[in-house]
Amino acid sequence: MSFFIETLVGGLLAGVMYSLVAIGFVLVFKASGVFNFAQGSMVLCAALTFVTLRDKEIPFWLAAVITLAIMVAIAILIERVVLRPLVNRPQITLFMATLGLSFVIEGLAQIAMGASVHELDLGIIDTPVKFGDVQVSQFDLVAAGTAAVLVAALSIFFSRTRTGIALRAIADDPQAALSIGIRLQSLWQIVWGVAGFVSLVAGLLWGARQGVQFALTLVVLKALPVLIIGGFTSIAGAIVGGLIVGASDSLAEIYLGNLLGGSVSTWFSYVLAVAFLLVRPAGLFGEAPIERI
Amino acid sequence: MTEPILQLRDVSLSFKGIKALNALSFEVERGEICALIGPNGAGKSSLLNIINGVYRADSGAVIFDGARFVRIRPGHAAHLGIGRTFQHNALFRHLSVLDNVLAGLIRHSRTSIIEHAFGLARDRRETREFTRQADETLAFLDLTRHRDTIAATLPYGVQKRVDLARALVGRPSLLLLDEPMAGMNQDEKHEMSRFILEANRALGTTIVLIEHDMSVVMGLSHHVVVLDYGRKVGDGAPESVRRDPDVIAAYLGTVH
Amino acid sequence: MSTIGSDTVEQFVAADTGGRSTTIWWRAGAVTALLALLAALPLVASDYWLNAVLIPFLIMSLTALGLNLLMGYAGQASLGTGGFMLVGTYATYNLLLRLPELPLPVSLLLGGIISGLVGVIAGLPSLRIKGFYLVASTLATQFLLEWLFNQYGWFSNYSTSSSISAPRLAILGRDLSSPAGRYLLTLATVAVVTAIAVRLVRSQTGRTWMAIRDMDTAAAVIGIPVASGKLKAFFVSSLVIGIAGALWGFAYLGTVDARSFNLDRSFQVMFAIIIGGMGSIVGNYLGAAFMILLPILLDHVGTRLLGGAIDAGQLENFQRAFFGALIIWFLIKEPRGLAALLSQAAARLAPLIERRSRHLRGGRA
Numbered sequence: 001m002s003f004f005i006e007t008l009v010g011g012l013l014a015g016v017m018y019s020l021v022a023i024g025f026v027l028v029f030k031a032s033g034v035f036n037f038a039q040g041s042m043v044l045c046a047a048l049t050f051v052t053l054r055d056k057e058i059p060f061w062l063a064a065v066i067t068l069a070i071m072v073a074i075a076i077l078i079e080r081v082v083l084r085p086l087v088n089r090p091q092i093t094l095f096m097a098t099l100g101l102s103f104v105i106e107g108l109a110q111i112a113m114g115a116s117v118h119e120l121d122l123g124i125i126d127t128p129v130k131f132g133d134v135q136v137s138q139f140d141l142v143a144a145g146t147a148a149v150l151v152a153a154l155s156i157f158f159s160r161t162r163t164g165i166a167l168r169a170i171a172d173d174p175q176a177a178l179s180i181g182i183r184l185q186s187l188w189q190i191v192w193g194v195a196g197f198v199s200l201v202a203g204l205l206w207g208a209r210q211g212v213q214f215a216l217t218l219v220v221l222k223a224l225p226v227l228i229i230g231g232f233t234s235i236a237g238a239i240v241g242g243l244i245v246g247a248s249d250s251l252a253e254i255y256l257g258n259l260l261g262g263s264v265s266t267w268f269s270y271v272l273a274v275a276f277l278l279v280r281p282a283g284l285f286g287e288a289p290i291e292r293i
Numbered sequence: 294m295t296e297p298i299l300q301l302r303d304v305s306l307s308f309k310g311i312k313a314l315n316a317l318s319f320e321v322e323r324g325e326i327c328a329l330i331g332p333n334g335a336g337k338s339s340l341l342n343i344i345n346g347v348y349r350a351d352s353g354a355v356i357f358d359g360a361r362f363v364r365i366r367p368g369h370a371a372h373l374g375i376g377r378t379f380q381h382n383a384l385f386r387h388l389s390v391l392d393n394v395l396a397g398l399i400r401h402s403r404t405s406i407i408e409h410a411f412g413l414a415r416d417r418r419e420t421r422e423f424t425r426q427a428d429e430t431l432a433f434l435d436l437t438r439h440r441d442t443i444a445a446t447l448p449y450g451v452q453k454r455v456d457l458a459r460a461l462v463g464r465p466s467l468l469l470l471d472e473p474m475a476g477m478n479q480d481e482k483h484e485m486s487r488f489i490l491e492a493n494r495a496l497g498t499t500i501v502l503i504e505h506d507m508s509v510v511m512g513l514s515h516h517v518v519v520l521d522y523g524r525k526v527g528d529g530a531p532e533s534v535r536r537d538p539d540v541i542a543a544y545l546g547t548v549h
Numbered sequence: 550m551s552t553i554g555s556d557t558v559e560q561f562v563a564a565d566t567g568g569r570s571t572t573i574w575w576r577a578g579a580v581t582a583l584l585a586l587l588a589a590l591p592l593v594a595s596d597y598w599l600n601a602v603l604i605p606f607l608i609m610s611l612t613a614l615g616l617n618l619l620m621g622y623a624g625q626a627s628l629g630t631g632g633f634m635l636v637g638t639y640a641t642y643n644l645l646l647r648l649p650e651l652p653l654p655v656s657l658l659l660g661g662i663i664s665g666l667v668g669v670i671a672g673l674p675s676l677r678i679k680g681f682y683l684v685a686s687t688l689a690t691q692f693l694l695e696w697l698f699n700q701y702g703w704f705s706n707y708s709t710s711s712s713i714s715a716p717r718l719a720i721l722g723r724d725l726s727s728p729a730g731r732y733l734l735t736l737a738t739v740a741v742v743t744a745i746a747v748r749l750v751r752s753q754t755g756r757t758w759m760a761i762r763d764m765d766t767a768a769a770v771i772g773i774p775v776a777s778g779k780l781k782a783f784f785v786s787s788l789v790i791g792i793a794g795a796l797w798g799f800a801y802l803g804t805v806d807a808r809s810f811n812l813d814r815s816f817q818v819m820f821a822i823i824i825g826g827m828g829s830i831v832g833n834y835l836g837a838a839f840m841i842l843l844p845i846l847l848d849h850v851g852t853r854l855l856g857g858a859i860d861a862g863q864l865e866n867f868q869r870a871f872f873g874a875l876i877i878w879f880l881i882k883e884p885r886g887l888a889a890l891l892s893q894a895a896a897r898l899a900p901l902i903e904r905r906s907r908h909l910r911g912g913r914a
Binding site: 368384459 | 763785
């Protein structure tokens with residue numbers, strides 16, 4: 001039984017890490033309707049930049065600030081060069097554009113900063129903590145705590161600040177928001193900037209866990225089922241979806257994996273997500289649109 | 294008198310708790326042109342969507358050609374003989390006018406994908422026959438000169454007519470027209486009215502149409518149903534509806 | 550913002566005007582001449598050209614054609630291409646291995662049909678979901694299939710490295726394992742499949758697909774069988790992609806394993822049709838040529854200019870960034886791809902040529 005709980009808790013905590021990436025998606029999707037496949041590349045880019053700065057003996061906080069500045073600059077550039085010309089195009093076009101974008105970011109980031117694996121030490125001790133019979137990774141706990149703080153900060157941002165409220169207005173009805181004088185483009189830049197910040201946090205945590213390397217971009221593939229289950233427009237959905245994916249993944253890995261004789265983690269969450277889609281096509285927290293003709 | 298081609302019995306529909314249609318009942322006689330009028334948001338389009346199965350009514354029934362159904366799939370409705378045009382442009386924009394009209398015949402096809410892939414005799418014969426029917430319909434609606442033009446490049450009024458051709462080519466017994474004259478000038482409206490009348494007379498198609506322009510409605514229809522906020526407020530011959538005080542209050546007095 | 554998932558790839562699509570009877574004979578002649586020319590190529594082309602350029606180009610074109618039928622014609626975006634290539638490869642391999650009495654073309658076709666059937670299952674979610682929700686569900690197919698062939702040794706006949714090689718490539722006793730033989734096998738397959746595909750997209754099936762792509766609700770309302778149309782598109786597309794996968798494995802690479810057809814392969818094929826032109830048959834060849842030739846070109850330029858000073862990894866990163874940028878450029882500037890650029894150029898050139906020839910005629914008179 002304690003093994004089961006340990007697996008479950010480990011999975012839930014890993015799920016929080018997925019949620020971190022998924023939140024970046026949700027922010028961008030809510031504000032601009034763009035399914036940003038490049039979120040994973042932004043995570044890699046943030047982590048690579050940070051590690052490169054740290055390798056040059058730049059202090060932690062300064063490195064974080066510089067990285068954030070670079071991420072925001074990239075975000076603004078993306079809005080200008082890629083999204084603005086594609087406004088009013090079908091969503092699938094925008095999706096494919098961000099696919100192209102992910103190739104650009106990955107290519108350029110690795111040309112500039114190299115493709116070798118970097119160690120990233122955030123100074124978090126990774127000795128397991130015991131709660132009764134159950135062992136939990138301390139690193140995962142810190143990551144979960146960070147995610148909680150991030151989500152709290154974001155929800156304050158969205159409910160209390162002018163910018164946040166304007167962003168919600170855009171998400172609800174872009175036409176109406178425009179007509180009352182909300183400037184869409186500068187808000188998009190802000191949202192992509194915030195998404196850049198979320199990528200930085202995710203990049204640091206994921207980088208510290210796996211080493212900063214190309215494989216970090218693959219977290220985007222883990223975040224996708226999270227989004228499908230939680231819905232593209234809900235931060236709460238991203239969290240719940242992350243928890244579901246994390247927990248079911250590690251349970252499936254142990255129990256189903258044994259049954260089938262091999263690792264199932266590459267596909268299990270996807271099959272789960274498709275099952276969810278067929279039952280609830282708009283995700284757990286999303287609303288099905290009314291088809292008008 | 295024969296049985297009505299279409300009967301609606303206490304049809305209700307709501308979106309997220311807001312009633313779009315409230316226990317609506319009326320009948321459409323075989324061979325008539327019936328106009329649905331009413332202000333925006335009165336539930337006219339929703340009603341058409343229920344008749345051909347795009348929406349499902351919360352309660353009530355639709356009886357078409359003697360068959361009663363609560364829920365029908367759009368494709369099934371088409372097979373039963375319910376044709377439809379759309380308020381907003383719904384042509385297949387990258388296809389030619391001919392291909393758009395041919396698409397309206399696909400439901401009558403008897404050939405398989407294997408026959409299409411290898412161009413077998415039955416497919417060639419069917420294509421010839423369908424093309425002949427499509428050309429006939431194009432000529433009927435004066436569209437022959439646009440035959441090979443890509444739909445999206447045509448002027449709006451012509452696109453509306455192609456939409457009508459696509460619905461008409463399969464010879465529906467009931468044709469639902471959702472604002473066939475929206476956005477047209479007087480000449481175009483006149484022309485469209487003529488085509489609708491002709492389809493009704495020459496082909497015997499029963500027509501239910503939504504239209505805002507009262508002069509068009511009065512000139513065209515045999516029967517008018519007036520909706521307001523999902524309720525029926527008038528039902529009868531154009532002249533009697535025009536004089537109905539409830540209708541005037543709900544609609545005629547405020548719009549146009 | 551448009552409603553979630555309510556969009557299609559229709560905006561990309563090049564208008565297919567089709568051939569009219571006067572030009573048909575002319576076209577048939579041109580195609581025959583082109584085929585004869587291509588068939589004669591092994592007489593002059595080196596093994597390098599056959600192996601590294603022509604064979605992969607042809608197979609990439611075939612794969613792109615498969616995806617284009619689904620995505621460019623029927624409007625159903627998919628990233629499961631690699632998975633269907635895998636099914637085709639492994640199915641054909643097992644047919645060749647376990648039923649050696651079957652002729653090679655039959656095994657290839659059956660392998661394709663098996664892939665097509667898997668495609669139908671993978672396409673079932675398309676009956677309920679659209680847009681990138683559908684893309685995500687095709688990713689499930691991709692990952693599940695990759696895992697399946699990697700996991701179970703039966704598919705690779707329990708070979709130790711879990712990789713497979715074609716047991717034999719021969720038709721009517723003629724060995725096809727030479728570069729020229731593999732090239733001709735590929736060319737013949739591509740020619741036959743293309744001919745059928747051209748017929749299909751101009752037929753009622755093609756009209757059904759394009760109607761679903763352009764406006765699926767309207768298609769359903771006028772009685773077009775939307776569900777079966779989508780599933781047929783998945784079937785035909787996966788069938789073609791499956792055959793292409795088998796050729797990729799046995800006529801091009803020779804030895805493959807499950808990783809030969811990973812997600813990157815699916816991306817590559819999708820990029821090929823975006824660059825070449827969605828909803829255009831010619832676009833497949835243009836896009837495939839681009840995808841195969843550009844890396845070779847960049848490689849040569851890299852070594853010539855920099856004399857090998859730049860390492861292979863950097864070159865690959867550069868290629869990655871370049872392709873990504875190109876995709877964005879095409880989506881913004883010419884969503885109908887190289888095929889549209891080509892036909893625009895032809896349209897611009899035609900009056901010039903006409904004037905020129907009239908001028909010449911006038912001069913003679």
